[in-house]
Amino acid sequence: MLSTEQIPDWAADPRTRAGRVAARFRERFASEPELWARAPGRVDLMGSHTDYNLGFVLTLPLSRDTWIAARRRDGRTVRVYSMNLDAEDEFRLDAIDRISGSTWCNYVRGVAATLQNEGFELTGCDAAIHGTVPLESGLSSSAALESAVATMFAGLGDWNLTAERKALLCQKAENEFVGVKCGILDQYSSCLGREGCALLLDCRDLSTRAVCIAAGIRIVVCNTMSRRRLSGSEYAQRRAECEQAAALLGVSALRDVTPEMLAAGRHELPERVARRAEFIVAESARAESLARALTAGDRPAVAQLCAESFAGARDLYEICSPAMSAMMDAMLAAPGVIGARQAGAGFGGCMVALVDAARTDAFRAAVRDAYYDSTQVHAEIYPVEAASGAAVFDIAEIGK
Ligand code: ADP
Ligand code: MG
Numbered sequence: 354m355l356s357t358e359q360i361p362d363w364a365a366d367p368r369t370r371a372g373r374v375a376a377r378f379r380e381r382f383a384s385e386p387e388l389w390a391r392a393p394g395r396v397d398l399m400g401s402h403t404d405y406n407l408g409f410v411l412t413l414p415l416s417r418d419t420w421i422a423a424r425r426r427d428g429r430t431v432r433v434y435s436m437n438l439d440a441e442d443e444f445r446l447d448a449i450d451r452i453s454g455s456t457w458c459n460y461v462r463g464v465a466a467t468l469q470n471e472g473f474e475l476t477g478c479d480a481a482i483h484g485t486v487p488l489e490s491g492l493s494s495s496a497a498l499e500s501a502v503a504t505m506f507a508g509l510g511d512w513n514l515t516a517e518r519k520a521l522l523c524q525k526a527e528n529e530f531v532g533v534k535c536g537i538l539d540q541y542s543s544c545l546g547r548e549g550c551a552l553l554l555d556c557r558d559l560s561t562r563a564v565c566i567a568a569g570i571r572i573v574v575c576n577t578m579s580r581r582r583l584s585g586s587e588y589a590q591r592r593a594e595c596e597q598a599a600a601l602l603g604v605s606a607l608r609d610v611t612p613e614m615l616a617a618g619r620h621e622l623p624e625r626v627a628r629r630a631e632f633i634v635a636e637s638a639r640a641e642s643l644a645r646a647l648t649a650g651d652r653p654a655v656a657q658l659c660a661e662s663f664a665g666a667r668d669l670y671e672i673c674s675p676a677m678s679a680m681m682d683a684m685l686a687a688p689g690v691i692g693a694r695q696a697g698a699g700f701g702g703c704m705v706a707l708v709d710a711a712r713t714d715a716f717r718a719a720v721r722d723a724y725y726d727s728t729q730v731h732a733e734i735y736p737v738e739a740a741s742g743a744a745v746f747d748i749a750e751i752g753k
Contacts, residue, residue, distance in 0.1 A: 360417075360485050368752035370420070374436065374483045375748070378422045381434050381441070382479040386422035388508045392500035392743035393418040394486030394493045395542035396574055396696050396705050398551055398647070399658065400640040401666055404536030406595050407557040407608035408637030411564065411644050412538060413572060414546025416738040419484035419497040421505045422748075426477045433461050436483040446475050451530055460495055463530030464502040467522050476509050487733070490576055491697020495531075496539030499523035500743035508745040516742055517559065520544040534589065546742035553644045557608055566739075567650030570691060571710045575684055575720055576733040579676035579701035588698055591629060591670065598622055598630035607633045632669035636662060647707075652691050655707055659692030672699025676728060680704050683723035683732075689716040708736075 363369040371389075378386045393414040400410030426432075429446040435457060442458040444450070449466040452458050469475055482501070486494040500523055507514045514522075520540040527533050527540070541554055541561070550563040566572070599607050602618045607630055615634055619627050639658050646654035663681055667673040677695060684693035684704065689712025696705040708716045717734045724732045 360487075364483070364485050366752070370483070370485075371748050371751045374420060374422050374481055377434070377436055377483075378424075378479070378481040381481060382424065382432070384424055384479070386481070386748075387424045388422075388505065388745060389748045390421045390423070390501050390504040390508055390743070390745050391418050392497045392504060392543045393546050393740040394484075394497045395539060395546075396492055396572065396703065396737065397538065398572070398705060398707075399636070399643040399662060399694070400538075400554075401636055401662065401672065401695060401697075401699060402591055402595075402670065403633060403637045403640065404538035404554075404556045405534075405592055406599075406633045406637070407606040408633065409640035410538050410554045410556065411551055411640045411647075412542040412554055413551045413737070414542045414740050414742060415486070415492065415574075416740045417484075417486045417492060418740060419482060419486060419494065419501045421480050421482050421501045423478050423480040423505050423509060425509050426479055428477045430477045431461075431465065431475075431480070432478075433458075433480045433482060436481060437488065446477060455531075457498075459531045460498050460527070461502050463526035464499050464523060465506065466530055467526040468503060468506055471522060473506070473512060473514070474510050475506050478505070478509055480505060487576060487703070489580075489702070491699075491702030492574065493539040493543065493697070495527060495533070495535075496523060496543045499526055500540060500543040504743045504745060516544040517541075519743065533585075534592065544742045546740050548741040549739050551644070551647065551739060553640065557606070562644075564644045564648060566647045569710050570647065570650065570652075570655075571708045571713050571736050572739075573706045573708045573713065573716060573734060573736045574696070575680055575693075575704045575706055575724075577674075577676040577680045577701055577704065577724075578730050578732055579674060587672070587700060591672070594626050594629045595633060598626045598633075601626070602630070608637065610634050612638075628669040632665040635665060655692040657692075659694040659707065663694045666695045666699055670699075674699075674701045676701055676730075677704060679727045680720075680724055680732065682727070683720045686723055687716045687719035688712050 523540040689709040693706040
C-alpha cells in the first residue's frame with residue numbers, strides 16, 4: 354500500500370489542513386478536538402544503516418509531519434481514525450491486543466500498550482490522524498505516527514515524557530509490538546528535532562548535536578515512487594551480516610571498528626560480510642564529515658561525500674534498485690545539484706539531494722522530466738525544511 358498520491362494542496366497550507374482535520378474529527382466523533390499533537394518524519398542526509406551499528410547519522414527532522422486531533426472520552430475505549438487510509442480502529446486500554454499481520458492499527462496500539470506497561474496513566478479518547486509524510490517511502494511515517502500518538506497520550510493525561518524517553522518507548526513499541534526491528538534513528542529524529550537544524554546523532558550514547566546548514570543550500574526529497582521491495586528481509590539480512598562482522602572482528606558493534614582495524618582483520622571475514630563492514634565504517638565517518646561540510650558550506654566536499662555514500666550503498670551494501678539508479682542519474686544531471694544520495698533503508702522509496710537554493714525550481718523540473726523519460730513514472734520532488742520534534746500545539750496559533 355504505497356502512497357503514490359501527491360500531498361493534496363489543502364494539506365500544504367496549515368490553516369486549511371487544521372480546518373479539514375477538525376471537520377473530519379467532528380464528522381467521525383460528533384465533538385470538537387481539545388488537543389492537537391504533531392510529530393515530524395525525517396530524511397537521513399548521511400548514515401545509511403549506521404544506527405543499528407551504533408554509529409553516527411546526520412538526520413533532518415522534516416516539515417512533513419503527522420498531526421493528531423484528539424479528545425478525552427469517559428471510559429477506557431480508544432477510537433482512532435486515519436484520514437490517510439480512511440480507516441478506523443477501536444480498542445480498550447484494559448486489553449490491547451496485537452492484530453495479526455501488518456496493519457497500521459498496531460502502531461497506535463503498540464505505543465499505547467508500551468506506555469501503559471511503563472506505568473503511564475492512559476485515558477480513553479477519540480483521535481483523528483493526518484500525515485503529510487508519504488507512507489512506506491523511507492521518510493519514516495511510522496515513527497512520526499508513533500511519536501504523535503505518545504505525545505497525544507501524554508497531553509491528554511497531563512503527564513510529562515522527555516523527548517529521549519518518548520523516542521525509546523516508541524522504538525520499543527515498533528520493535529516488540531509491531532514486530533519491526535528498526536534502529537533508533539527514526540524515533541529519535543521525530544522526537545528530538547530542532548527547528549532549522551539537522552541533527553548529528555551518535556547512536557551509541559544517543560547524544561545529538563544540532564548542525565546548521567549553510568545558507569544557500571536546500572534539501573530536496575526525490576521520491577522514486579517505487580515500492581521498497583523485500584526491504585524487510587534484506588534489512589534483517591544486513592543486520593545479521595553486520596553482527597557477524599563485529600563478532601569476527603572481536604567488537605560488540607561495527608562502531609568500534611576503524612578503517613585500519615578493518616584492513617588488518619578483513620581476511621577473517623567472508624567477502625560479502627567484509628564489504629558490508631567496509632560500507633558501515635566509512636558511512637559513519639561520512640556522517641560526521643558531512644555535518645562539518647554542510648555547516649561550512651563546502652560544496653565540493655558535500656558532492657564527494659554524497660557520491661561515495663551512493664557508490665558504497667550500490668556496490669558494497671547492495672541496497673540500490675534500478676529506480677534509485679535512474680533517480681540518481683536524474684539528480685546528478687539537474688541544474689543546481691550539489692550532492693545526491695539514497696535515503697532511508699534503500700530498495701526504492703525516497704532519495705535526497707542537496708541543491709543550490711536559487712536553482713531549486715529548475716532542479717525539481719529537470720529531475721521530474723529526466724526521471725519520467727527513463728522510467729515513465731511521475732516522481733514527487735519537493736524541498737523540505739528542518740522541523741522541531743514531536744509536541745502538542747495550539748491550533749489557534751497555526752498559520753499565524
Ligand atoms: P516508513 O516509516 O518509511 O514510512 P514503514 O513501513 O516503516 O514505512 O511504516 C509505514 C506504516 O506506518 C504504514 O504502512 C502504516 O501502517 C503506518 N502509518 C504511518 N502513517 C500513518 C497514517 N497517517 N495513518 C495510518 N497509518 C500510518
Ligand atoms: Mg518506518
